[in-house]
Amino acid sequence: MRETVKLGIRLMLFALVAALMLAVVNGVTADPIAKNENRKMNASLVAVLGDYLFEPLEGDLTGYDKITAVYAAKDDAGATVGYAYELSADGYGGEIKLSAGVRDGAVTGVSVSSHTETKGLGTSAQDTFLAAFQGIAANPDAAFGVDAMSGATVSSNAIRSAVSQALQHANEVLGMAGAGGGTTPPVETAPATEPETDATTGATTEAAATAETEAAEEPAADATTAATAATGAAGVKEG
Amino acid sequence: MDWQKLRAAFTNGIIQENPTFRLVLGMCPTLAITYQASNGIGMGLATTFVLVFSNLVISLLRKAIPEKIRIPAFVIIIATFVSIVEMVMHAYFPALYDTLGVFISLIVVNCIIFARAESFAFKNPPLVSIMDGLGMGIGFTLAITLLSCVRELLGSGTVFGTSFMPEWFEPMAIAVQPAGGFILLGSTLAVVTGLIARSQRKKEAAK
16 A cells, blocks of 8 residues: 555656656747647638738628638737738629738738639639739729639629728728828838727828829839838838 | 667667567558658657657666556656657647648557667666667668658659659559558568578678
């Protein structure tokens, strides 16, 4: 009996030391593991925006029937660098699920995760069509400036209107002003804006709205401006 | 501690007592993951890490572990190191973690590690035990990497993801499936055993 207790206590000591070691390793690895899992879960978002951490944004999505989820993309330092959208569009043959990324006042990418459109029709043009969204200014009208896939007008329109709605949301709710709009430089509002501080950026958004028509005509130039400004800002941050 | 003994403990696991080809231990992970060369290396290195550290710790504690509870004590020590490997791999090598999956946790029940703990580390001082673990681990790594290269080459026409086969080569899907694993394990085992036997005969003839 006494021996059993003695052995039990010794075994407990071994287990205790083992548990301590595991606690230390867990403390070190928990964060990278969470990041990896997050990246795996949000592979479609990584594809359109880049390798960031995606945190779901809570918020009212009434009026945005095509948006299923909004995510804030955070870099390793925890700063918001852009927004990613999960969208659902009514295509010709049913629901089209897609994701879109917005950063620095420009669209970073659009990709389709699932669809039930007619096979062959338009699917070959899909890559070119989706790639055409890349770099357009993040204002809702610009999405319609992308040429439709011939023979797949309904699918094209569905995707264009879904992307357009995402951009509208980015501008109006998240206050990510279209590039080159208003008195405030876009970069200052875009990446740094937290969803809670919308009141301050309301003015910017309005200004951006007036500038939209101009922006739509010169999307490429605007995107470049934003990119240049962003690089400048990044440089300042590093310094 | 003389070098001779350390070297003997190290080389023992690589050739004379190669865990896969000579002792035929650890067949479960061997068959399950060797369809891809990178898996072989990853699994081999993970097992080597666990072997070295479990051997070291068990050897250090061999006087503190009572005979009666040595098995549960080994299990705790081995499981701890396996968990460490699993967490580190999950954190820093996510792709490898995804392909090896549950077989990382199953290193706990890999009989090579248990066999070395029971038959070597529990009876020998730390330094030799480390060398034994290292030798066994490298022997295991070499063996399963060789096997997985053969399986990947036949089953997918590639080795470490690089194509090595001529255009006309049609990959044999069976080689990457479990059934093909058995067949190729048997064949590789036969070839390696044959080679070792031949070199031994030569040595004897030279004497």
